[in-house]
Amino acid sequence: MKKRLATVMGVLLSASLLMGGCAGGGQDTQAGGAPAADAGKKIKVGLAMNTLNNPFFVAVKEGAEAEAKEQGFDLVVTDAQNNPGQQLSDVENLLQQKLDVLVIDPADSDAIAEAVKKANDANVPVFTIDRNSNGGEVVTHIGFDAIKSGNIAGDFLAKALNGKGKVVEIQGIMGTNVARDRSKGFNEAMAKHPDMKVIAQQAADFDRGKAMSVMENILQAQPEIDAVYAANDEMALGALAAIEAAGRLDKITLIGCDAVDPAIEAIKSGKMEATIAEPPFFLGREAMKTAGKIVKKETVEKSVILDSTLVTKDNVNEIKTR
Structure with missing residues (x-):
């Protein structure tokens, strides 16, 4: 009886080991123990x-x-x-x-x-x-490099205006490093040209509608504006709408930043002078x-x-x- 029982237990143990081996063999593993299925x-x-x-x-x-x-x-x-x-x-x-x-x-x-x-x-x-x-x-x-972009914008306007003019800066969301750095870079460039004066500086939160409203107010307050730097193209396009409505398009040089498609089209049509490509x-x-x-x-x-x-x-x- 004991011999028969031992034989049955041996068969069960062998079957168990065989099943365990099949289970392990059906799931290849990679370095770190991750299943191969994870690779797929x-x-x-x-x-x-x-x-x-x-x-x-x-x-x-x-x-x-x-x-x-x-x-x-x-x-x-x-x-x-x-x-x-x-x-x-x-x-x-x-x-x-x-x-x-x-x-x-x-x-x-x-x-x-x-x-x-x-x-x-x-x-x-x-x-x-x-x-x-x-x-x-x-x-x-x-x-x-947002500071570099601001530098580029400032240098462009200085060259376009021969180092002398009245400039408006429309800023982005100042809680972001991009807005702060673009403004910093722009004003660094302006500081190199004593005859370039930033006569108005206001945030429009990178928003086209807000920039249009901001620009409308600045246009009413400032009879002389030679150039506008907007910290992104959306704001530049908002400013453009206000400038065009005021009939001052041919008197103001406008630069934005980002090179979005509508700004590229505005440059091609001659309504906007420049942008900075950050595609x-x-x-x-x-x-x-x-x-x-x-x-x-x-x-x-x-x-x-x-x-x-x-x-x-x-x-x-x-x-x-x-």
């Missing part, structure tokens, strides 16, 4: 946009979508509508979706720090584009390329600065925005 899993990337009510950021999203499609990523995009509180909520929701990487274009450089820290706590790699975060740990930041579509593409590198554990620079180029009637047909 679609990379999921969250993109928390500050707003999609602006052609620049719409183009960023379109560039990201184009690159994500090429790389086979699952891309989830949110729109904070320029509300820092909403963007924090967007990030919290994205972090519930088992992201591989989180990309943030901050609505506010200070306020977004809390969202970055939440990603840090969740062990989700996070990086910023266009605007920095003033807190938390980011893998990298991809953007443009948003390519920024979106670069963000997704970087997300892919992070997932693959490839080396990523701590800061990636893309080129800024002055665009005028002389080179407008050579600028590629897509």
Whole structure:
């Protein structure tokens, strides 16, 4: 009886080991113990946009979508509508979706720090584009040299006006490093030319409608204006509408920044003198390329600065925005 029982137990043990071996053999593993199935899993990337009510950021999203499609990523995009509180909520929701990487274009450089820290706590790699975060740990930041862009704008106006004139500066959202740095760079350039006077300086929050209203008020208050620098093309286009309505188009030199399509068309038609090319579509593409590198554990620079180029009637047909 004992002999028979031992025989039965031996058969059961052998079957158990065989089944265990089959189970293990059917699930190949990679370095780190991750199942091979994970290698075929679609990379999921969250993109928390500050707003999609602006052609620049719409183009960023379109560039990201184009690159994500090429790389086979699952891309989830949110729109904070320029509300820092909403963007924090967007990030919290994205972090519930088992992201591989989180990309943030901050609505506010200070306020977004809390969202970055939440990603840090969740062990989700996070990086910023266009605007920095003033807190938390980011893998990298991809953007443009905003101080350089401001310098370019100031130098252009100084050259266009032969070093003498009355200038208006329309600023962006001053809670962002981009707005602050573009203004800083512009005023650095102005300081090199004592006869260039900034006679009005007001924020319009990167918004076309606000810039139009701001410019209307400045036009009424200032009978002499030689040039206007708007810190983005949306505001430049708003200012353009006000200047044109006031019948002062031929008296005012206008420069914006970003090289969005409507601004390029305005330069071609002679209504706007210049912009600074910081093509948003390519920024979106670069963000997704970087997300892919992070997932693959490839080396990523701590800061990636893309080129800024002055665009005028002389080179407008050579600028590629897509």
